[in-house]
Amino acid sequence: METEIELKLFVSSDSLHLIQEKITSLKIAEMKEQDLLNIYYDTPDLLLRKNDMGLRVRQNKEGFVQTLKTAGRVIAGLHQRPEYNAPCENTIPNIALIPREAWPYGLDLEALPKQLFPLFSTDFNRQYGIVSMQDGTQIELAFDRGEVCCSEAAREPICEIELELISGQMDALFLLARELAKGGGLRLGNVSKAAKGYRLAANDEGDPIKELGLVPLNLRMSIEEAFVQSLEYALSHWLYHEQIYVERKDQDALLELSHAVALFRHALMLYGSLIPRRASTLLRQELQWLEAELSWIREAKVIARLCEEKGYFLRKLNAQKQLFFKLDKRYQSLPTADKMNELLHSERYCNLLLDLNRWILTRGWQPFLDERAKEKLTRPVKYFANKLLSHSWDAMLSTFSFEHKMDRFAYLNQEPRLFRYLLTTVCFAFIFDEEKSAFFRLSWFDCLQGMDDLFLLDSVRIRLDEDDISEENKQQIEKWLYRKEESLIHAMEKSREIGLSLSPYWD
Numbered sequence: 001m002e003t004e005i006e007l008k009l010f011v012s013s014d015s016l017h018l019i020q021e022k023i024t025s026l027k028i029a030e031m032k033e034q035d036l037l038n039i040y041y042d043t044p045d046l047l048l049r050k051n052d053m054g055l056r057v058r059q060n061k062e063g064f065v066q067t068l069k070t071a072g073r074v075i076a077g078l079h080q081r082p083e084y085n086a087p088c089e090n091t092i093p094n095i096a097l098i099p100r101e102a103w104p105y106g107l108d109l110e111a112l113p114k115q116l117f118p119l120f121s122t123d124f125n126r127q128y129g130i131v132s133m134q135d136g137t138q139i140e141l142a143f144d145r146g147e148v149c150c151s152e153a154a155r156e157p158i159c160e161i162e163l164e165l166i167s168g169q170m171d172a173l174f175l176l177a178r179e180l181a182k183g184g185g186l187r188l189g190n191v192s193k194a195a196k197g198y199r200l201a202a203n204d205e206g207d208p209i210k211e212l213g214l215v216p217l218n219l220r221m222s223i224e225e226a227f228v229q230s231l232e233y234a235l236s237h238w239l240y241h242e243q244i245y246v247e248r249k250d251q252d253a254l255l256e257l258s259h260a261v262a263l264f265r266h267a268l269m270l271y272g273s274l275i276p277r278r279a280s281t282l283l284r285q286e287l288q289w290l291e292a293e294l295s296w297i298r299e300a301k302v303i304a305r306l307c308e309e310k311g312y313f314l315r316k317l318n319a320q321k322q323l324f325f326k327l328d329k330r331y332q333s334l335p336t337a338d339k340m341n342e343l344l345h346s347e348r349y350c351n352l353l354l355d356l357n358r359w360i361l362t363r364g365w366q367p368f369l370d371e372r373a374k375e376k377l378t379r380p381v382k383y384f385a386n387k388l389l390s391h392s393w394d395a396m397l398s399t400f401s402f403e404h405k406m407d408r409f410a411y412l413n414q415e416p417r418l419f420r421y422l423l424t425t426v427c428f429a430f431i432f433d434e435e436k437s438a439f440f441r442l443s444w445f446d447c448l449q450g451m452d453d454l455f456l457l458d459s460v461r462i463r464l465d466e467d468d469i470s471e472e473n474k475q476q477i478e479k480w481l482y483r484k485e486e487s488l489i490h491a492m493e494k495s496r497e498i499g500l501s502l503s504p505y506w507d
Contacts, residue, residue, distance in 0.1 A: 011161060036125075040118070125145050184345050188354070216430055223378070275365045382431060393421075397500075
């Protein structure tokens with residue numbers, strides 16, 4: 001068995017020549033080239049896929065090699081997957097060549113060969129060679145161009161670079177990736193060729209948008225393990241929705257990407273009492289930059305809601321058409337899909353993800369810790385979670401208790417605090433009773449949705465200052481806004497009342 005450690009980088013079509021020049025400039029001692037045909041096998045019910053495994057037979061000029069890849073770890077483009085390789089006679093896999101311990105417990109290995117059939121293939125040209133880094137680290141660079149094929153009609157192009165650590169330090173892997181990313185054109189990839197093939201075979205139009213869930217912790221974890229899990233979960237959510245946005249330009253995906261960025265920053269803040277801020281100064285600066293680059297997406301989503309069905313939401317207003325055209329004009333001034341695609345393939349963005357990935361994998365905070373801090377990080381996470389949830393809840397009570405009257409301004413002003421509180425629950429709620437924690441958070445999610453609706457109405461309100469709307473129409477709009485806000489705030493007050501009445505689930 002071998003454990004493959006590699007970085008996958010997708011190449012944008014308009015940067016193909018630039019990337020080729022960079023690879024040439026690396027002065028690889030012996031750059032080789034070969035055509036590779038890979039046939040992937042599975043059962044009719046996709047048994048291997050369900051167990052996060054992939055079985056392929058690769059044909060090249062030397063002959064045939066079969067590979068079984070088992071469940072591994074993928075973080076922001078870095079792939080770590082145990083695999084079993086063996087030469088075989090032809091394109092038909094030989095199960096007997098794979099050790100029994102590689103397979104899931106209880107799998108019927110006698111019946112499996114009869115069920116396997118070729119599901120899809122990947123056919124590509126590979127340029128490859130060994131890059132020797134200054135510190136002696138050996139990295140295999142492979143530049144693949146071709147296609148994934150399931151049928152004549154179901155095809156998808158391949159254009160990607162794989163950097164595999166052969167020997168030496170993992171840091172060098174990221175250093176080489178940064179060199180290739182200079183000038184842009186690369187994007188970290190978390191989707192394998194096999195994953196593309198499975199999607200084509202299933203006639204799948206793309207992955208669904210997923211709302212940010214709870215970080216999957218357990219009570220056996222140490223504080224440091226929980227910290228790492230939070231960061232990896234945020235990166236996974238981030239890269240998952242980045243891929244969806246690149247494929248479909250779905251703004252919901254971009255919104256979820258921004259939530260993942262916020263979660264990463266929030267995790268750094270939550271664990272800040274144990275992980276010194278100076279350990280992540282540059283990372284936090286770059287995360288803040290990216291949040292600013294994505295800050296427009298909320299307004300875009302709000303305007304899109306208001307303009308649905310040519311302004312149907314505004315149908316009762318005499319100035320409906322005027323408002324619709326004003327909103328549409330503002331929408332057209334926001335960053336375009338092409339602008340976002342440029343950002344997601346930029347050098348700065350790629351380097352940020354590389355740095356986040358490397359910081360996690362190499363435990364980049366460890367050199368900043370003294371022995372006492374290191375010992376604290378080994379303690380069970382539950383006490384730490386209780387403490388932070390209590391502290392966050394006390395801050396909520398100081399703002400949202402009924403001692404404070406909440407109007408539109410108050411709710412909108414306190415939205416960042418509520419969002420941070422809910423991110424704290426995302427980080428820790430998983431280790432507590434699922435039903436109790438979900439019920440406790442529900443009313444506050446309702447409040448957050450209400451705040452989002454207030455923000456939507458404000459997008460109409462700010463248009464009232466423009467001169468081309470008559471006084472009569474302005475008065476009508478103001479009354480309309482007042483009625484809707486009253487209804488919203490009434491519902492939010494009910495949610496606040498329910499939220500304040502519940503006993504904390506972590507006690």
